Amino acid sequence: MAAAAQPMFRRINHIGVIVEDLSNSQHWLAEIFGLPLNRTADMPEGQIHGEFYRCGEVDIEIVHIGEPEERRRRLRGAKVRIEHIAVEVDDLDGTLGRLSALGVKTTTPKPRLAGNVRSAWTTEETTGGVSYQLMQFGEAKPAR
Numbered sequence: 001m002a003a004a005a006q007p008m009f010r011r012i013n014h015i016g017v018i019v020e021d022l023s024n025s026q027h028w029l030a031e032i033f034g035l036p037l038n039r040t041a042d043m044p045e046g047q048i049h050g051e052f053y054r055c056g057e058v059d060i061e062i063v064h065i066g067e068p069e070e071r072r073r074r075l076r077g078a079k080v081r082i083e084h085i086a087v088e089v090d091d092l093d094g095t096l097g098r099l100s101a102l103g104v105k106t107t108t109p110k111p112r113l114a115g116n117v118r119s120a121w122t123t124e125e126t127t128g129g130v131s132y133q134l135m136q137f138g139e140a141k142p143a144r
Helices: 022-032 068-075 092-101
Strands: 011-019 037-043 048-055 058-065 080-088 112-114 117-121 131-137
Touching: 011 022, 011 068, 011 131, 022 048, 022 058, 058 068, 068 080, 092 117, 092 131
Parallel strands: 011 058, 080 131
Antiparallel strands: 011 080, 037 048, 048 058, 112 117, 117 131
């Protein structure tokens, strides 16, 4: 298979991990591994709480879903599951266009806006078994 003419991804931003037991994951990342908590994010509409622990230049995001049935669905029978790899792109619309032409589908028809970040998630069935969160930052970049 030929490589893309120009890489679509600039860098990995974070790796998202769905967890059943938030306090157990916090214990491992902060107390055992010594990773600092970088930031948190809450999405009340989905009862989703995320915590981002800094590991070098990349964050590990632990995601806890408050709604039990949705949490079970996304965990797929596991207690912890890597759900997505978030990558930064320079041109989200252009990248989505290139991917769409290759048969890649996203979980929503349009990107989601949160703060200064537009994001779209690929369906893992159309991207080699891995879901990618494609992120385009606005003018302000997150603190590193």
